[in-house]
Amino acid sequence: MINPKHDTYKTADFLDDISFINAIKHHKERDLSYWKEWKSSGPSNLQAYEAAELQLRLILSSRRLKPGSVFMESLWEDINGSIETEHRHKLRKIQMAILSAAAVLALMLLSASLWFFNSSITLRTPYGKTQQVFLPDGSQVLLNANTELRYPRAYNWKNTREVFLKGEAYFKVSHGSPFSAHTKNLTVQVLGTEFNIKERRGTTLVALIRGRVAIKGSAINPLKPSILNPAELFRFDENTNTAVKTTTNPQVYTAWMDHKVIAENTTVGSIIKDFEDLYGSRIILEDTTLYNRVIDGVVPMGDKDNTLFVIANILNVQIRKQGDTILFKPRKTP
Numbered sequence: 001m002i003n004p005k006h007d008t009y010k011t012a013d014f015l016d017d018i019s020f021i022n023a024i025k026h027h028k029e030r031d032l033s034y035w036k037e038w039k040s041s042g043p044s045n046l047q048a049y050e051a052a053e054l055q056l057r058l059i060l061s062s063r064r065l066k067p068g069s070v071f072m073e074s075l076w077e078d079i080n081g082s083i084e085t086e087h088r089h090k091l092r093k094i095q096m097a098i099l100s101a102a103a104v105l106a107l108m109l110l111s112a113s114l115w116f117f118n119s120s121i122t123l124r125t126p127y128g129k130t131q132q133v134f135l136p137d138g139s140q141v142l143l144n145a146n147t148e149l150r151y152p153r154a155y156n157w158k159n160t161r162e163v164f165l166k167g168e169a170y171f172k173v174s175h176g177s178p179f180s181a182h183t184k185n186l187t188v189q190v191l192g193t194e195f196n197i198k199e200r201r202g203t204t205l206v207a208l209i210r211g212r213v214a215i216k217g218s219a220i221n222p223l224k225p226s227i228l229n230p231a232e233l234f235r236f237d238e239n240t241n242t243a244v245k246t247t248t249n250p251q252v253y254t255a256w257m258d259h260k261v262i263a264e265n266t267t268v269g270s271i272i273k274d275f276e277d278l279y280g281s282r283i284i285l286e287d288t289t290l291y292n293r294v295i296d297g298v299v300p301m302g303d304k305d306n307t308l309f310v311i312a313n314i315l316n317v318q319i320r321k322q323g324d325t326i327l328f329k330p331r332k333t334p
Contacts, residue, residue: 007043014052016121018136018154024056122150125167127280128304130257137161137174144168144198144256145278167277168198170257173211185221185236189214195228196253200277202238207253259302268293268315275311279304283326290315290328 006017014020023031039046125131125143133141133149136157143149147167152160162180173179175192183199186206193211198204206215208228215234217223223243228234233248255262261274269291272283278301285291295314301307308326312319317328 002038002041006038007045009045009048011048011052011055014049015056016136016154018157020052021056021154024053120150120152122148124148128278135161135163137176139174139179140172142170142257146280165197166199168196168200168256170194170196170254182218185218185238186223186234187216187218189216196250198253201273204236204238205253206234207248207250208232209250209254255298256301259300261299261301263295263297263299265294265296267291268295268311271295271299271311274301275307281324281326283328285315285317286327286329287317290317 009017019031019034022028023035035049039049043049123131123133123143125145125147128145130145131143133143135141135151136154139161141149141163144167147165147169149167149169150164151157151162161177162182164182166183171181171190172194173190173192177191179190179192181188181190181197183197183204185199186204188195188197188206190211190213193213194209195211195213196205196207196209198207206213206228208230210230212230213228214225215223215228216225221238221241223236226234226243226245228245231247231250232245233253234243234245236243249262249264252262252264256274261271263271268285272285272291276282281304293315299307299310299314308319312328315328316331318331320327320329
């Protein structure tokens with residue numbers, strides 16, 4: 001069955017499609033049959049497909065065809081035999097110019113193609129917005145607001161299943177070769193599982209939902225490897241260089257996907273940090289003792305103004321806005 005999205009592809013989209021890569025690079029029968037059927041349907045973007053195929057085959061070619069010197073000399077002798085002598089030098093200059101231009105063009109195309117295939121894709125979510133991402137192998141990633149995700153293009157994805165994360169994301173990894181999710185201080189390695197990573201303000205949290213993962217430190221921060229099982233949490237604090245593994249309620253760490261915070265003995269200061277990371281605003285409590293107040297319950301996070309209203313009512317404070325700064329002032333008693 002033809003996938004309608006392929007009819008809207010540009011050249012770069014084909015080069016990022018794992019099925020296209022499998023057909024041209026790996027000659028997989030299923031993918032070859034699909035693209036043959038797709039081309040026979042007469043798509044309007046067939047030219048983009050052909051351009052992508054040409055670029056990929058250029059990269060995959062291990063050698064370039066070059067006519068032998070004997071053949072070239074013989075060819076030019078035949079040509080020169082029919083051309084007047086005074087035009088021969090001119091023709092030779094034209095020939096060299098054409099060959100030089102062709103060589104430069106081929107080199108530029110090869111360089112551009114090499115750069116493209118070895119480059120990575122970087123996605124960034126703005127404040128207040130989440131984004132669903134499908135990786136080349138079908139793995140799914142839900143990015144929280146104010147988050148960056150980087151991963152290799154489809155050409156290299158089969159050999160290297162790895163992503164680089166700044167912020168927070170929920171991963172649903174397809175089974176296959178080893179998959180690595182890197183943050184500044186940790187690497188999470190899996191084969192196929194579901195987990196949440198949150199890296200904010202020097203603290204990295206990994207909550208395992210299903211499956212099993214291995215966690216190790218990064219190049220700049222080596223740690224003793226640790227295995228996580230479902231309902232376990234791994235916490236690393238960059239400021240104190242400490243790592244702790246505990247049991248947890250996984251819903252607390254995945255609630256952000258439903259645009260809420262589940263507070264279980266959670267400080268107001270922690271909830272305020274989540275709000276600031278989500279919306280890019282700064283909250284100041286005039287009564288600083290409120291930062292340490294512990295609350296339980298559900299705090300909605302889907303709407304900025306609604307969240308401020310809920311927090312203000314919990315703390316019994318008034319809201320004063322000054323640009324991107326929000327001041328909470330204690331309400332005056334009558």
